[in-house]
Each structure stands twice: as C-alpha cells, then as structure tokens.
Amino acid sequence: MSKWSYLHSPPTVPNVYISLNDAIKKNAETSPNTEAFIYRCADGSRQSIISKDLYEKSRCVAKYLITSGVSRQDKVGIFGPNTLARIVAEFGILLAGGVVLQLNINVKNATDAADMLDKGRCRIVFADPGENDVLFPVISSLENEDNNEKQNHQIILLRKSSSTKIAHTLLSDIQSAENAGTVLPEVYPEDDAIIFTTSGSTGKPKMVVHSHFNFINAFLHDLITEQDNIEDDGFRLQSITTGGQIIDHFCTKVLGRFCRSFSVGYGSTEAMAVTFLPALYPGDHLETGNVGTPFNGVEVRIVDSEGRPTKIGQVGEIQIRSSFLMKEYFADEAITMKAFTDDRHKWFKPEDLGLITSSGDLIIRGRVKDNISRGGRKVLPALVDDVVKHLEGLRLVATVAVPDARLYEEVCVCFIAEEGADLSPSDVQRYCEEKFSKDQSLDGMGSMPKYFVRFDEFPTLFTGKPDKQELRRRAAGRLNLPVR
Known part of the structure; x- marks a missing residue:
C-alpha cells in the first residue's frame, strides 16, 4: 500500500450510457410483471407496482405534462412523503424530458420551497397532502392567499384531498388518461434528471443537479446486475x-x-x-x-x-x-467552481x-466548517463529542464554536441530559477536566472546552441532524456572547 492517503476501488462492470427513461421502458418490455417498487407502510401492509404498470402510468403522466407545456429540461417540483404515487409522478416527469426538483419544506409558510420553485422557473408542482390533509396547509402556502390573484403554480395532488382551497388536478385522473397524439421526447444520458437539496447543515441548502448517467450507474445498474445475488427469504x-x-x-x-x-x-x-x-x-x-x-x-x-x-x-x-458526482449546483456557477479543485x-x-x-x-x-479556530489551534468537535458522550446521564452532546474576542472562537459543549438525570454544566466540566489531554485536537495541542450549556432539546434540520448554526447562535445567546 502507498504511503499516501489515497483509496480506489476499480469498477467491476463498465458504465452504461443510457437514460433512466431507457431503463424503465426496457424493464417494462423484458420483465413486465416483475415488481419494480415495493412500499412498506408503517402499519406493516405492503404495496407494489410492476414494471409494466409503472411505465404505462408514468407515460400517461408524461404526456399530460407535455400537453400542459412542459418541454425538455423544464423543472417540475415534487413534494411529499415516499409513496408509489410519487414514484409514478417522478418517472412521468423524466419521461416528459423534464427535471425532477425535489422539495424539502422546512418552514410553515413554504418560503424556502417558493424560492427554489422560482429559481427553477417551475410552473407545475406535484404535491402530497398527506394522511387527513396534514400537509395541505404547507401546499396552500405555496400559492397566493389573495383570491383575486392568479394561482402561482399548477398543482397536481398525489392523493385526494377534502380541501377546495386551491385549484388542483389529481394524479389518479391523469395517470390513466391516454393522449394518443403526444410523442415523448428523446432524452439523453447526460441530460439533467433530478435536483436534490442538501441538508443545509453548513448553511442555506444548495440545489444539486444529477444527470441520468450519474443515477443509472450509481443505482439501477447495480440493482440489475446484483438481483440474482440477493437472497429472498421473506420480509424481515x-x-x-x-x-x-x-x-x-x-x-x-x-x-x-x-x-x-x-x-x-x-x-x-x-x-x-x-x-x-x-x-x-x-x-x-x-x-x-x-x-x-x-x-x-x-x-x-x-x-x-x-x-x-x-x-x-x-x-x-x-x-x-x-462518475457518480453531481453535474453542478443549479444556477450557481460560483459555488460549483468552489466545490471542485481548480486543476484538470x-x-x-x-x-x-x-x-x-x-x-x-x-x-x-x-x-471543515465545524472546526473551531481557537487561537492558533484547530479543535475537532467530533473528537470532543466522542469523549464527552461517555459521561453517565448524558443523552446527546454537540460541541460548537462560540465567539471569543481574544482567540476568535472558543469551545462550547452543548448537551442534553437523560430524563431524570441531575446533570449540571459543572458536572460535565469536571468530567472533561478528568478526560482531556492535548492529543484531542487536529494539531495535537489540546481542546479542553471552556463553556458548557445544558439544553432540553437541540434545534434540528429536516434530516433530523442537529442544526449546528442555530445551536451556535442559541449557545452564544445563553452565554451572553456576541453572535456573529
């Protein structure tokens, strides 16, 4: 093995130069009755869709989108939990030559999603109101509340809703309607396929573009080539x-x-x-x-x-x-260039x-952004967490940077105690004084925390990860430190 820090696992199969559209059509022709997707509900029930039905329903959706004005590489938004209806909608967008814009809505007024829809110039949005219309208020927030104004987007609901607040079309009505005269466009492997949003753990979520080529080689081809090696011994x-x-x-x-x-x-x-x-x-x-x-x-x-x-x-x-890397951050050349090395x-x-x-x-x-710049030292929060988390009575710990006038940043341990545990900041400080030595930082010069703040709960992102930026702000506020 080389002395340099480099790893490479060579590909076992060559890349395939096809689109996701080619794959779904081929599966419908060669394995029409094979289950393409299986959905397990929270109550344990099972739903599935076979390859033939997936292609036919998605094709009808695609033709509807085309007749509604969707052209090649137009962005179409989609929002809601994982369901088979969502799968049909996503493949419908792809078969129409469009690009799936995955929406993660984190605020009740949906301003974060509205920004993405505007940036992508989306005119059509597929949305799932959820069980008992639990998500409908969020969907309606995407539109103008003034009844005198025209609705911003055409809404296609993935399931029925009892609400009549906004005009909408039902997926079930269009996935079985045949538009005989509508021709599906040619879609190329390196066309944009899906735009994901990042979790936003280091700031505002970025819009990540992946092509058909990225996806087909990262996932579908492996599933096809490995299906005979996966043992089927029942659901467990x-x-x-x-x-x-x-x-x-x-x-x-x-x-x-x-x-x-x-x-x-x-x-x-x-x-x-x-x-x-x-x-x-x-x-x-x-x-x-x-x-x-x-x-x-x-x-x-x-x-x-x-x-x-x-x-x-x-x-x-x-x-x-x-070859699985994204193409770019959508509509942001500066961030895209920064994300890659500037050599060939x-x-x-x-x-x-x-x-x-x-x-x-x-x-x-x-x-990298979580590193704490304490004077000339770089402190790794993850290594601090790895020591502190073993303290009895501690449920969660997250080490963050807080401002310091002399050293620029200081180390702050934020923690949540287990229910019923009488764990004070002083207790955590004493534990750290017993455990820390100077080998716990990036440069080996020491990382004993200065501040300790107890929380009842941490702010979180939609992924469930702690929202480190918000946690830093709250910790600094609790310590009466200036917030940068």
Whole structure:
C-alpha cells in the first residue's frame, strides 16, 4: 500500500450510457410483471407496482405534462412523503424530458420551497397532502392567499384531498388518461434528471443537479446486475445501514435485538454513495467514524491545507472523484467552481475531514466548517463529542464554536441530559477536566472546552441532524456572547 492517503476501488462492470427513461421502458418490455417498487407502510401492509404498470402510468403522466407545456429540461417540483404515487409522478416527469426538483419544506409558510420553485422557473408542482390533509396547509402556502390573484403554480395532488382551497388536478385522473397524439421526447444520458437539496447543515441548502448517467450507474445498474445475488427469504429486518453523521460503537447495540447485521455508509447529495463498511455482527467493534472502503468506481484521497496528499494516518480534507458526482449546483456557477479543485483532475470537496488507515479504511473526523479556530489551534468537535458522550446521564452532546474576542472562537459543549438525570454544566466540566489531554485536537495541542450549556432539546434540520448554526447562535445567546 502507498504511503499516501489515497483509496480506489476499480469498477467491476463498465458504465452504461443510457437514460433512466431507457431503463424503465426496457424493464417494462423484458420483465413486465416483475415488481419494480415495493412500499412498506408503517402499519406493516405492503404495496407494489410492476414494471409494466409503472411505465404505462408514468407515460400517461408524461404526456399530460407535455400537453400542459412542459418541454425538455423544464423543472417540475415534487413534494411529499415516499409513496408509489410519487414514484409514478417522478418517472412521468423524466419521461416528459423534464427535471425532477425535489422539495424539502422546512418552514410553515413554504418560503424556502417558493424560492427554489422560482429559481427553477417551475410552473407545475406535484404535491402530497398527506394522511387527513396534514400537509395541505404547507401546499396552500405555496400559492397566493389573495383570491383575486392568479394561482402561482399548477398543482397536481398525489392523493385526494377534502380541501377546495386551491385549484388542483389529481394524479389518479391523469395517470390513466391516454393522449394518443403526444410523442415523448428523446432524452439523453447526460441530460439533467433530478435536483436534490442538501441538508443545509453548513448553511442555506444548495440545489444539486444529477444527470441520468450519474443515477443509472450509481443505482439501477447495480440493482440489475446484483438481483440474482440477493437472497429472498421473506420480509424481515436483516440489516440496518446508517450514515449521515459520525457513527460510533454505541450504535451497534441494535445488533441481535433489532437486526442481524449493522453497516455504515458514507456519501452525500453531491457524490451519492462513496464508501461502505461491510456488515458488523454481535461482538464486532466499530471504530468511531469508520466508514470503510470506496464503492467500485470511486476514488478518495486526503489532502492538507495546501491541497497536497497527506500520508497514511494523517488527518486532512477528504476529496472524491467518480462518475457518480453531481453535474453542478443549479444556477450557481460560483459555488460549483468552489466545490471542485481548480486543476484538470476535478476532485470534489465535500468539506469533510478524515484520515485513511493502514488497513485501507476511511475514518471521518468531522466537517471543515465545524472546526473551531481557537487561537492558533484547530479543535475537532467530533473528537470532543466522542469523549464527552461517555459521561453517565448524558443523552446527546454537540460541541460548537462560540465567539471569543481574544482567540476568535472558543469551545462550547452543548448537551442534553437523560430524563431524570441531575446533570449540571459543572458536572460535565469536571468530567472533561478528568478526560482531556492535548492529543484531542487536529494539531495535537489540546481542546479542553471552556463553556458548557445544558439544553432540553437541540434545534434540528429536516434530516433530523442537529442544526449546528442555530445551536451556535442559541449557545452564544445563553452565554451572553456576541453572535456573529
């Protein structure tokens, strides 16, 4: 193994140069009665749709969209929980040559989604009002409340609603209507397919564009080639795979009780699947932050602050290269350019910190933007959390930066105690004084926290992750520090 921090898992199959539209049509022709998607409801019931029905219903939706004025590469919004109806709508948008704009609405007046719809110039939105119209107020917020004004968007509901507040069309009415004279457009592999929004963990969510080529090679082709290797032994929870934040050994307590095996993955909206840690079983140990080795066709390297490769075992910034990477951030060339290295090799920079072990595993250490600049020292919040979380009576911990006039930033431990636990900030401080040594920071110079703040709950993003920016603001406010 090289002394430099670089990993590469070569592809096992060549890339396929087709669109998602080509794939759904081919599956409908070659495996018409095969279940294409299965949906498990919370009550345990099971719903599915076969390849033939998926294509036919999606084709009808596509023709409706075309007759409604949707042209190639037009953006069409979609909002709501995962359902089979949503799948039909998404493939309908793709078959029409459109681009699926995934909407995550985080505020009640839907101003965040309205901004994305305006940016994408969306005229049509598919929306799910939810069970008992629980989501309908959010959908109606997308439109003008003044009855004298024209409705902003054409709304197609994915399920029936009892409300008559806004004009709408039902998906069930258009997915069976045949428009014989309407011809579906040719869609190319490198056309835009889907726009996702990032979680916004480091600021305002970005709009990430993926092409048909990205998707077909990252997911569908693997599913097709691996289907014969997947054992079908009935519905049961065989394994739990998790990611999205740094995972530690505590999470493996689900083994034996809730699942047979436990795995960890690493990826992002921009890069999709990057690495995977093979299944752990009862008795196995998980090193904090270990996310395994790259998926086939993915390269990973670690670089220092000057962009030079680090040696094995040294912490630095993670960079990724693969054919699964996003095309761009929608309508934001400046952020797109910043996200990639400025050389001809074009490595993607997810703004994560990590290291590569001598055994070839990638270890995640935190986010670049989460690093705390304490004077000349860089403190890794994830390593502070990894020490503090073992304190008895502690339920959750999140270390953040707060302003400091002399050192620029100071280390603040925010924590939530377990129900009934009498855990004070002083208790956490004493614990830290006992546990911390100078090897817990990026430069090995020490990271003993200065502030300790107890919370009842943390502010969260729609993904369930702690909203670090809001947590910083609240912690600084509780400490009577200026908020930057």
